[in-house]
Amino acid sequence: MNTKKSSAPKRALTFLSNSAVPLMFIIIIAICIPISGFSPTFLLNEVMTRLSRNAFLILSLLIPIMAGMGLNFGMTLGAMAAEIALIFVTDWQIWGIPGIVLAMILSIPLSVILGILCGKILNAAQGREMITSYIISFFMNGVYQLIVLYMMGSLIPILHGNIELPRGYGVRSSVDLTNIRKTLDNLLAINIAGVRIPVATLLIIALMCLIIVWFRRTKLGQDMRAVGQDMEVARDAGINVERTRLISIVISTVLAGIGMVIYLQNMGDMATYSSHSQIGMFCIAALLVGGASVDRASIGNVFLGVILFHTLFILAPSAGAKITGNEVVGEYFRVFVSYGVITVALVMYETRKRRAKARAAQQLRQEQEVEK
Amino acid sequence: MKTRRILFCACAILVLIAIACAMLVIGRGHTMYFDNKDLEYDGQTYAASHRINVYVNDERVARLSEGDRGLATFTGQSFSFDLVVTRVDDGEEENFSYTLKVPYAEDGIIVNLPGLIEDLPEDAWMSEFVPVPSVEEEEDEEIVIDEFDMAMEDDMGA
Known part of the structure; x- marks a missing residue:
């Protein structure tokens, strides 16, 4: 009875400590919703749009975490591969779903090359x-800027003037993706109580979730989990640690590339030189908001994170404007939250790691004293 | 085991290449411009009709009076459309159906409808649409390449 009484508050404390970030977001959102004045239909529509836009990208972060490589900021590389693929697809005038499929396929070899490069460097920088x-x-x-700004149009043929800069080489700062805009989101889309559900996009995301669940059970997936838990033990067990880690980064980069195509088809416009720059940061922030940490993340964290993080993104400018009279404050708040969440998560991870280390050392000391 | 893996990878790559090729063909987008304008061919003039309605999949995409131009976009290498033609004011409506093969390399195709209706050779009524860049487009644009807003002014010649 006594044990039960003492373990319940402990369990509650552990839960609170593990879910501090999502709980904090839920509280902020609960305060912001009435202040913003948005209707539930508007809010649900926006959240659904952002869920379908971002979920695949964030799912790409799960596999490197499983392999113990932490949050893959290198997912930006996959995003760059997707952007290059989309430039070609737009220039070749491939429209609609075929354009999206072609962009995804074209991004794969580029993502694989970049993923191998990234994985090899990360293997050399273990820890x-x-x-x-x-x-x-x-x-x-x-390198991306070198290719897009100087090589495209001069070494790499660009056929259309609406993509190429008037000087004769380089790509314009914005590429119009009207011909593929929302074609995936509109495929099989349905309306439920005024909320538009992009069924095809959600099916792709669901398929990706199933693949991740299946992948965890494969030999490679088990190897990744073993490497993630302890590299030395995994190596002793005969697992090629470096190869396993490299594969995890390659898979993540390829998925990020495909995710970026889904993201940009939803946006309908591509900022050639900046679309990819913040994508890693926002995806990682969303995953952390969902309750994930550097060494532990699940599919549930992805969805909870997208919903909480983007709901706050939608609410912040309006709530900020109503509270302070200045919409810019809300914008700053969004950026502050993104970077702040990452910082808090990293500090919490490091603190936990040190505590665990100290606890292990203390335990070892006690065992040694008992032996004496 | 290694041979099996290589074979599997090769098959996967071939399938992806095949899908990519199929997408290149079925997804190629074109714009077809319909002209209801007088056509001079072989020293003869083919007059524009009073009114031409263009239908694609039973949906009207253009309603053309004399001298008008309409357009429709489509993907793939052939394009089917129906015309409802009224040659003169208060005249009877005539119906025509066409399926045109479109050159892969051409983004825009101009079809002169009076020439098409008169069954003239293809070169008489089909031509490539070549857009002329506007003066505004000729001016170079400033590219901002990082979050410090450092524009490459020298390189862009701005």
Whole structure:
């Protein structure tokens, strides 16, 4: 009886500690909803749009976490591959669903190459994967700009003037994706109580979830989990740790590429030089808001994260404007929340890791004292 | 085991290439411009009709008076449409159905409907639409390439 009494508050404390970020968001959202004055239909429509737009991208982060590589800031590389693919598809005038499928296929080889490069570097920087992948994404952004700004139109043929800069080479700062805009979202779309449900997009996301669940049970998936738990033990068990880690990054980059095509077809317009730059940050922030951590994330975290993070994104400008009289405050708040959540999650992860280390050391000391 | 894996990878790549090729063909978008304008061919003039309605999948996409131009967009290499033609004011309506093969490389195709209705050779009524860039488009644009808003002014010649 006594044990039960003491374990219940402990369990509640652990739950609160693990769910601090989602709970905080739920409270902020609960306060912001009445202040914003948005109707439930509007809010649900917006959340549904953002869920279908972002969920696939965030799912791409799960596999590297499973392999113990933390939050893959290198997903930006997949986003760049998708953007290059979309530039070609737009230039070749491939419209509608075929255009989306072609862009996804074209992004795959580019994502694989970039993923292998990223994975090899991350293997060389074991224990510092997140900061390394962050810096790789900056480096690759430079390479992307070199290709798009100088090589396209000069070395790589660009056929249409509405994509090419008037100087004769380089791609314009904005590429119009009208011909593929929302074609996937509108496929099989239905309306329920005024809320538009993009069925085809949600089916693709559901299929991806099933693939991830299946993948966890495969030999490779089990190897990744083993590597994620303890690299040395996995190596002793005969698992090729470096190869397994590299594959996880390649899969993540490829999925990020496909996710970016889904994202941009929803937007209908591509900011050539900046669409990819913040995508990693927002996806990671959304995943963390869903209750994930650097070493543990689930499909449930993805959906909870997208809903909470983007609901706040929708509410913040309006609520900010009503509270302070200035909409810009709400915009700043959104950015502040994104970076803040990542910082808090990283600090919490590091604190937990140190505590666990200290606890293990203390336990070892006690065992040694008992032996004496 | 290794051979099986290589075979599987090769098959997967081939399937992806096949799908990509199919998408390139079925997804190629074109714009067809319908002209209801007088046509000069072989020294003869084919006059524009009083009114032409263009239907695609039973949906009217253009209603053309004399001298008008309408358009329709489509994907693939052939395009089917129906015409309801009234040659003169208060005249009878005539119905025509056409399926045209479209050159893959051409984004825009101009079809002169009076020439098409008169069954003239293809080169008489079909031509490529070549857009002329406007003066505004000729001016170079400023590219902002990072979050520090550093525009590449020198490179862009702005």
